[in-house]
Amino acid sequence: MTEKGETVIALLGQPNSGKSTLFNALTGMKQHVGNWPGKTVEKKEGNFEHNGTHYLVADLPGTYSLSANSDEEMITRDYIASGKADVVCILADSSQLERSLYMLADYAGITVPCFLVLNMSDVAEEMGKRADAKGIEKKLGIPVVSFSAPDTKSYDKFYDALERAVRGKTAVDASGLFERYEKIDAYGTIKSLIPDNIIRGYSGAWLAAKAVEGDEPVIARIKAAVSDEDKKALDTAISSVDKGVVITGECKFGWIDELLSDTAQKGSSGVSLGRFDRLITHRIWGKPVVVLIVLLGLIASFIPALPLMGIGQLISNIPDPLSEALIGAGCPAFISALLCDVLIRSVSFIVQMLGFVFGVTLVFGMLEEIGVMARISYVFDNTMARFGLQGKSVMPFLISFGCTMGGAAGTRVIDNWGQKVLTIALAWAVPCGAAWAVIPMLSTVFFGAWMPVIIAVILIVMLLHMWLTAKIFGRSLVKAEDRYGMIMELPPYHRPKWGALLRYVFGRTKDTFLRALKVVLVVALAFWLLSYTSTGDITSSILYKVGHFIEPVTKLFGMGWQTFMAFIASSLGKEGALGVLSTIFTGSGTISVGSVVGGAAAENINELLVANVPKPEALALIFAMTFNMPCIVALAATYQETHSVKWTARIALYYTAVALILAGIAYRIGLLIW
Amino acid sequence: MSLSELKKDSTGIITSLRGDRRFMSRITSIGLTPGCTVTVIKNEKNRPLLVYSRDTMIALNRSECEMIEVKGGTAK
Numbered sequence: 001m002t003e004k005g006e007t008v009i010a011l012l013g014q015p016n017s018g019k020s021t022l023f024n025a026l027t028g029m030k031q032h033v034g035n036w037p038g039k040t041v042e043k044k045e046g047n048f049e050h051n052g053t054h055y056l057v058a059d060l061p062g063t064y065s066l067s068a069n070s071d072e073e074m075i076t077r078d079y080i081a082s083g084k085a086d087v088v089c090i091l092a093d094s095s096q097l098e099r100s101l102y103m104l105a106d107y108a109g110i111t112v113p114c115f116l117v118l119n120m121s122d123v124a125e126e127m128g129k130r131a132d133a134k135g136i137e138k139k140l141g142i143p144v145v146s147f148s149a150p151d152t153k154s155y156d157k158f159y160d161a162l163e164r165a166v167r168g169k170t171a172v173d174a175s176g177l178f179e180r181y182e183k184i185d186a187y188g189t190i191k192s193l194i195p196d197n198i199i200r201g202y203s204g205a206w207l208a209a210k211a212v213e214g215d216e217p218v219i220a221r222i223k224a225a226v227s228d229e230d231k232k233a234l235d236t237a238i239s240s241v242d243k244g245v246v247i248t249g250e251c252k253f254g255w256i257d258e259l260l261s262d263t264a265q266k267g268s269s270g271v272s273l274g275r276f277d278r279l280i281t282h283r284i285w286g287k288p289v290v291v292l293i294v295l296l297g298l299i300a301s302f303i304p305a306l307p308l309m310g311i312g313q314l315i316s317n318i319p320d321p322l323s324e325a326l327i328g329a330g331c332p333a334f335i336s337a338l339l340c341d342v343l344i345r346s347v348s349f350i351v352q353m354l355g356f357v358f359g360v361t362l363v364f365g366m367l368e369e370i371g372v373m374a375r376i377s378y379v380f381d382n383t384m385a386r387f388g389l390q391g392k393s394v395m396p397f398l399i400s401f402g403c404t405m406g407g408a409a410g411t412r413v414i415d416n417w418g419q420k421v422l423t424i425a426l427a428w429a430v431p432c433g434a435a436w437a438v439i440p441m442l443s444t445v446f447f448g449a450w451m452p453v454i455i456a457v458i459l460i461v462m463l464l465h466m467w468l469t470a471k472i473f474g475r476s477l478v479k480a481e482d483r484y485g486m487i488m489e490l491p492p493y494h495r496p497k498w499g500a501l502l503r504y505v506f507g508r509t510k511d512t513f514l515r516a517l518k519v520v521l522v523v524a525l526a527f528w529l530l531s532y533t534s535t536g537d538i539t540s541s542i543l544y545k546v547g548h549f550i551e552p553v554t555k556l557f558g559m560g561w562q563t564f565m566a567f568i569a570s571s572l573g574k575e576g577a578l579g580v581l582s583t584i585f586t587g588s589g590t591i592s593v594g595s596v597v598g599g600a601a602a603e604n605i606n607e608l609l610v611a612n613v614p615k616p617e618a619l620a621l622i623f624a625m626t627f628n629m630p631c632i633v634a635l636a637a638t639y640q641e642t643h644s645v646k647w648t649a650r651i652a653l654y655y656t657a658v659a660l661i662l663a664g665i666a667y668r669i670g671l672l673i674w
Numbered sequence: 675m676s677l678s679e680l681k682k683d684s685t686g687i688i689t690s691l692r693g694d695r696r697f698m699s700r701i702t703s704i705g706l707t708p709g710c711t712v713t714v715i716k717n718e719k720n721r722p723l724l725v726y727s728r729d730t731m732i733a734l735n736r737s738e739c740e741m742i743e744v745k746g747g748t749a750k
Binding site: 014064065067069097098102106129214243245246249250253266271272273283378381382486487488489490491 | 691699703704708709713729731735
């Protein structure tokens, strides 16, 4: 029970048990996402109301068991022990009942009330599998409900089971499991040594089984509570067990088999691979097919994105006439510029990008629900493991060729926070659509036929950059002991639940919009103030003065004040760099956020550039812009996905520094050539 | 013999698991325990294995499979 009197439900289930679908369906747009205090693990909570009772749903991290092998598992255990949850909802996948009941078996012995949801009953039925929820309920002594997220009738049964569990404080009757444990030699000895209630909510039987498994935190807690003599006896008993986790595992599955022997019907479906699975597991075709799917997904993302992009475009038409009208009506130029150039253009910029975030979240969220993401993960897992990542990370990387913000949004399907942050950090190195619009053009202007060589070098540098970034950030984001070879399931295909998915996507898009708006407004305002001049002459702006003052330093990286300013502008939006250079070289107008994000370049920009920028400096600028922070909206999206100011700032500073170093190297090489 | 030596489409029974506690905990939680039957769906050189066990399609790296001993079934 929370302070506000909400009943707390904790969702517990293995990955692919349909936990997030249930979470989204229950809470809709009422979700808050953050991190568990002091941990690199995402914390999701949401609210709903039923029959006048307010509920708080805590989505516990997806784990395979309740051992102490990872932060996720420790958080889950500690949360249950904290007494915050009034009831734990354990999920199992009906289509893989035997295996997915392992979580229930691992939970058995914990006294916090619980109930069991046999999820995805629709998929199971299609396979000809049937489970008798009532029969299982009778054996387990907890409410058990057959559930299918797309079926609206399922929810009444769910709420009923929930209410019964809360009212009856139901705990799993696992005497059958404990009888099996009793047959393990050391178990009886260990159990007799454990005093009562050493960890709230965890029974002696559960603790003894974990001690048999060699679970260090549990053993330490027991030792802290017993006499020296008992400690020795405990050590002897524990060290007499070999492969405890395998032995208790056999007990757990033995108990599950017994539980299901007369309550579940196995399907007759064969075990052959479907056509699509044969294709993606193919030695040669697997990877091309996955890349093709992601690219098609990317294109499909534009369909829901287009209306929002159109609205963003329309908004971008407002400032010019509005500013004229305002000035005509006697409004001070400063206020008009602030409103038109900062506020409206920022909103227009974000809304255009947001369409893409909406599309990516929807399309790839759907692919995740169907089960396609698990296949993508399978195909690229071993490649991505070299970066310390899951196979799914390939998807954000590919999306980032289009838009880094979309790539960041795509990392939502990665269930490990550290890997998610690392994926975003690496995705920043991928030149986005805006870079592809500017860089080949600049390269052609300056280097003519050498343009393809420069593009090739950029792609090679990108790979090296990603490799280096993975080395630098990987160590703290993805711990060495969390990196193991592929052990993953390929879940059966599921039908997506459109309503819940759409509500979730709208909710997340709204959050991204608000967060991006805050970041963009602050940065745009700061940039605008720095570049504001009352005369229209750029040399009287603060930006010019600072740029000029630090020119000796920026020269080290090959850039004079003009190109350095273009570099700074490119961290807000790549297209902006050209607008800034136009303004400077034509000597007209102010550098505004409008020119930065709108990218309005002078018609004769090509001649201007060639006349004003020497080749080595141009090469430096090209590298500095390509590998700079992608844009402010990508920065905001990174903050939105990582929920970490620290990591967002770290990544941004790192990219700025690396871009400058690369520019310096490019400049020196340029000097040697020309 | 180890799981990776089983031929495609043949079914064996797991006899033992090796490796550190984390590995054994992970492999147990995905349902591969001694006594359970495993059918090899795909076993190609230098590629992860696909096996079917306890109603679940599981992908495993070859190095992981070498830690899993099986009996019965047809060797490659």
